Amino acid sequence: MRARSGITDYDSFVPSQALSRAAIADALGWIKPSIRGMARGARRYADWDEDVLTMSVGACRRIVAAAHEAPGQLCLASTTAPFLDRQNAGVIATALDLPETTRTFEFSGSQRAALSALISLSESTQSALLVSSDKRPTRSGSPLEMLAGDAAAAVYLDNRDVIAEIILTRSIQADFVDHYRTVGSRGDYTLEDRWFRDEGLLRIVPEVVKPLLADAGSGPSDISHFILAVPDPSMIRAVGKSLGIDAKNISDNLFGDCGHAGAAHPLLMLADVLDRARPGERILLCAFGQGCDAVLLRTTDRIWQKSERIPLADTLQRGRTHDNYMRLLVARDKLDMDWGMRAERDNRTAHSVAYTKSRDVYALVGGKCLTCGTPQFPKARRCVNPQCGALDTQTDYRFADLKAAVKTFTEDWLAFTRTPPLIYGNVSFNGGGNIFLEMTGFGPGEVEIGTPVRPEFRIKDIDKQRGFHRYFWKAAPYAGASGV
Amino acid sequence: MQGLPVSRGIRDRAAIIGMGCTRFGERWDATPEDLVNEAFEEAMADAGIAKEDIDAAWFGVFYEEQNTGKSAYPLSQYLRLANIPVTRVENLCATGTEALRGAVYAVAAGACDTALAMGCEKLKDTGFAGLPERTKGTFEDLYQPNFTPPGAFAQLGAAYAAKHGIGMGDLKKAMAHICWKSHENGFGNEKAHLRKKLTVEQILDAPMVAYPLGVLDCCGVSDGAACAIVTRPEIARSLGRDSFVTVKSIQLSPSNGAEMGHGSWDGAYTLTTRTAAARAYAEAGISDPARDIGLTEVHDCFSITELVLMEDLGLSGEGRAPADVLDGRYDSGGDIPCQTDGGLKCFGHPIGASGLRMNYELYLQLLGRAGDRQLAGPEFGLAHNLGGIPNRNVSAISILGMNS
Numbered sequence: 001m002r003a004r005s006g007i008t009d010y011d012s013f014v015p016s017q018a019l020s021r022a023a024i025a026d027a028l029g030w031i032k033p034s035i036r037g038m039a040r041g042a043r044r045y046a047d048w049d050e051d052v053l054t055m056s057v058g059a060c061r062r063i064v065a066a067a068h069e070a071p072g073q074l075c076l077a078s079t080t081a082p083f084l085d086r087q088n089a090g091v092i093a094t095a096l097d098l099p100e101t102t103r104t105f106e107f108s109g110s111q112r113a114a115l116s117a118l119i120s121l122s123e124s125t126q127s128a129l130l131v132s133s134d135k136r137p138t139r140s141g142s143p144l145e146m147l148a149g150d151a152a153a154a155v156y157l158d159n160r161d162v163i164a165e166i167i168l169t170r171s172i173q174a175d176f177v178d179h180y181r182t183v184g185s186r187g188d189y190t191l192e193d194r195w196f197r198d199e200g201l202l203r204i205v206p207e208v209v210k211p212l213l214a215d216a217g218s219g220p221s222d223i224s225h226f227i228l229a230v231p232d233p234s235m236i237r238a239v240g241k242s243l244g245i246d247a248k249n250i251s252d253n254l255f256g257d258c259g260h261a262g263a264a265h266p267l268l269m270l271a272d273v274l275d276r277a278r279p280g281e282r283i284l285l286c287a288f289g290q291g292c293d294a295v296l297l298r299t300t301d302r303i304w305q306k307s308e309r310i311p312l313a314d315t316l317q318r319g320r321t322h323d324n325y326m327r328l329l330v331a332r333d334k335l336d337m338d339w340g341m342r343a344e345r346d347n348r349t350a351h352s353v354a355y356t357k358s359r360d361v362y363a364l365v366g367g368k369c370l371t372c373g374t375p376q377f378p379k380a381r382r383c384v385n386p387q388c389g390a391l392d393t394q395t396d397y398r399f400a401d402l403k404a405a406v407k408t409f410t411e412d413w414l415a416f417t418r419t420p421p422l423i424y425g426n427v428s429f430n431g432g433g434n435i436f437l438e439m440t441g442f443g444p445g446e447v448e449i450g451t452p453v454r455p456e457f458r459i460k461d462i463d464k465q466r467g468f469h470r471y472f473w474k475a476a477p478y479a480g481a482s483g484v
Numbered sequence: 485m486q487g488l489p490v491s492r493g494i495r496d497r498a499a500i501i502g503m504g505c506t507r508f509g510e511r512w513d514a515t516p517e518d519l520v521n522e523a524f525e526e527a528m529a530d531a532g533i534a535k536e537d538i539d540a541a542w543f544g545v546f547y548e549e550q551n552t553g554k555s556a557y558p559l560s561q562y563l564r565l566a567n568i569p570v571t572r573v574e575n576l577c578a579t580g581t582e583a584l585r586g587a588v589y590a591v592a593a594g595a596c597d598t599a600l601a602m603g604c605e606k607l608k609d610t611g612f613a614g615l616p617e618r619t620k621g622t623f624e625d626l627y628q629p630n631f632t633p634p635g636a637f638a639q640l641g642a643a644y645a646a647k648h649g650i651g652m653g654d655l656k657k658a659m660a661h662i663c664w665k666s667h668e669n670g671f672g673n674e675k676a677h678l679r680k681k682l683t684v685e686q687i688l689d690a691p692m693v694a695y696p697l698g699v700l701d702c703c704g705v706s707d708g709a710a711c712a713i714v715t716r717p718e719i720a721r722s723l724g725r726d727s728f729v730t731v732k733s734i735q736l737s738p739s740n741g742a743e744m745g746h747g748s749w750d751g752a753y754t755l756t757t758r759t760a761a762a763r764a765y766a767e768a769g770i771s772d773p774a775r776d777i778g779l780t781e782v783h784d785c786f787s788i789t790e791l792v793l794m795e796d797l798g799l800s801g802e803g804r805a806p807a808d809v810l811d812g813r814y815d816s817g818g819d820i821p822c823q824t825d826g827g828l829k830c831f832g833h834p835i836g837a838s839g840l841r842m843n844y845e846l847y848l849q850l851l852g853r854a855g856d857r858q859l860a861g862p863e864f865g866l867a868h869n870l871g872g873i874p875n876r877n878v879s880a881i882s883i884l885g886m887n888s
Contacts, residue, residue, distance in 0.1 A: 341612040350622035384745040408643040408751035412635030412694040424629035438629040449646045
């Protein structure tokens with residue numbers, strides 16, 4: 001039997017859109033003066049074409065590309081996955097082009113879903129990719145609108161090349177309701193802070209942590225990083241203090257540049273900690289939600305191995321911060337906007353075609369001609385090279401992880417999009433291949449011929465009539481591109 | 485095929501003895517039935533034949549769902565044809581020329597004596613400006629951008645500027661001249677949709693639709709119908725005509741995906757126009773188009789399209805079109821006048837009819853019937869009709885001249 005697994009890689013995805021909290025307070029402070037007290041920094045939010053699944057793919061893609069082998073399992077932890085009955089994890093697995101034999105499943109129902117999954121998966125002998133992602137609905141003027149941010153974070157669990165060993169885990173369950181959300185409700189129903197802090201966090205977290213540390217032969221002074229993924233930084237400090245953890249070892253909860261990412265937040269905070277951790281450090285990772293899950297980790301020498309991972313702190317420095325509250329409402333489809341007749345187009349999906357072409361569309365797999373070597377999308381029976389045209393000579397060729405450059409583009413103010421102008425054009429991929437793509441993450445005047453881009457998994461179209469939406473890849477700026 | 489005689493092409497094997505074209509524009513009170521009959525009556529009076537002399541017809545309609553509905557029978561019904569063969573054709577914005585090609589090929593092949601080509605579009609019944617949204621097919625809907633025509637054609641602008649090292653400001657001036665010229669030409673045309681002169685400044689200052697195209701870089705969206713009656717040259721002579729218009733060439737070139745999916749296209753020209761033009765000039769026996777073509781009607785759906793087409797048709801050298809445009813080479817008093825009737829820009833663009841409308845202008849000019857805008861004795865006229873968008877399209881070129 002293989003040894004218990006640890007974390008071998010990790011990454012995160014944070015949407016580029018960032019709304020300054022002062023802008024929220026300016027828009028709504030006249031109704032809710034209390035939110036002015038939280039009007040610091042900026043919260044990240046998923047744009048209209050981003051959701052739990054697109055952010056998950058963003059968090060996982062580098063991990064999968066760097067892994068020695070495809071994970072045996074893919075688990076999504078989220079409370080806001082878009083489909084209630086259509087496996088969300090399956091969409092992620094398809095977009096990541098994982099093998100059909102991958103065991104896919106989901107954890108949900110609580111803010112601690114990701115750590116519940118982590119604990120379960122750590123007991124499995126099969127490698128696993130665990131991704132957590134949340135895009136919480138937040139009602140206008142609610143404290144959560146100020147505190148929340150959207151994000152995804154992922155860890156790869158395996159038993160070799162471990163960068164953070166899982167020493168011990170412990171859980172407790174309690175049907176303690178500090179907030180809840182039911183099917184169809186437009187946001188969380190949240191009870192008062194003192195109930196959450198005093199009867200929830202300060203009573204339940206120690207009930208898990210103290211025996212965990214005792215079993216591990218550790219004390220609070222051995223903890224280099226204490227992670228408690230709750231929205232309010234002052235509550236984390238209070239819990240840390242009650243446990244006897246040194247204040248300097250209490251991890252920042254990323255309120256300033258991100259906001260609390262729901263079920264994704266424990267692994268998001270962990271990513272931030274692992275970016276800066278040194279070998280041999282102990283990390284106490286806790287998530288609260290109808291009980292508490294706690295995981296004690298110890299970093300290994302491999303924590304300093306080279307990776308193309310961009311540190312989360314760097315990503316958080318590069319948000320597209322603005323102060324237009326209306327953009328958040330539009331991204332959330334909460335504004336009764338007159339989009340004009342072009343928005344009436346019927347986006348019915350032919351599911352038989354979507355299934356047959358799922359690797360093309362969801363995994364961005366095209367073809368490469370074995371006769372002339374031309375990469376092309378979509379893969380076709382006959383090679384697109386006008387000098388070739390050979391029949392049935394193409395092998396699978398994935399474009400999703402390739403860098404590319406803008407060949408032609410326009411900013412289209414006529415086409416319907418929720419973030420005008422719609423920018424699109426012909427994109428040339430490094431190594432060959434051209435795809436006509438929508439672009440995302442750019443504003444007017446930011447695209448030029450030659451602008452470096454790479455594909456990003458995004459919502460392509462929304463079919464409101466049938467409550468469905470479909471995904472594809474759009475050309476997005478990548479680190480190194482100007483203005484990103 | 486080895487050993488067999490090579491096709492002679494269609495040069496001079498079909499004559500056009502009658503054409504009709506409705507007034508284009510916002511024909512709120514007209515139905516497709518009205519437009520078809522209006523164009524048909526003009527063409528029949530011109531041809532001097534009886535309806536029973538028509539053996540077959542080709543009917544071009546693009547947005548059938550906003551228009552006549554599918555199939556051939558709308559034409560048969562509107563004209564109460566005697567159950568003769570009617571073929572409904574659709575080839576994007578090249579639909580009108582496609583209808584003409586069907587009729588000309590049938591006559592040239594000897595399959596029939598006299599054929600009708602009719603194109604009709606009723607765009608103003610959609611309830612909004614611009615072209616209707618449509619799906620692109622079950623697979624392509626999953627990945628193709630939600631482009632609009634101006635956005636797709638606008639891409640020529642930045643690519644052309646980058647390729648030829650021309651500043652966008654200078655390119656925009658040439659584009660504005662193109663629009664200015666068409667408004668000058670359309671002003672005097674009673675059948676044109678947009679009959680208003682504009683200054684270059686007004687065009688340059690228009691609100692941006694899709695960078696670098698402003699709203700006045702875009703053609704009119706119109707209702708209209710146009711038609712041609714095609715017959716064998718012997719029949720034209722038997723009707724007492726010594727001098728009549730013949731078709732020198734019709735060529736069609738659809739994209740095969742190379743522009744969109746292969747790196748060999750740079751985005752700054754229309755590939756299919758170049759292949760169609762080479763074949764058309766060969767079929768028509770034209771060795772030097774810049775010398776021999778007396779006028780053109782090209783697919784100026786947007787100003788930038790007309791600009792690159794001047795090079796694609798071999799009328800301007802590579803990278804020379806902006807200078808030639810600004811020199812007035814394509815103005816009505818220039819060497820090779822373009823859009824003497826106002827073009828798509830001002831005559832308007834009822835899609836299924838446009839290709840036939842272009843040929844209508846060539847026909848009038850060749851016969852000396854163009855009135856105030858009559859040119860001095862052009863030998864050949866060229867119509868270029870483009871469907872689709874720069875990275876995937878259908879180019880149709882027809883060349884008309886007089887019988888020899």
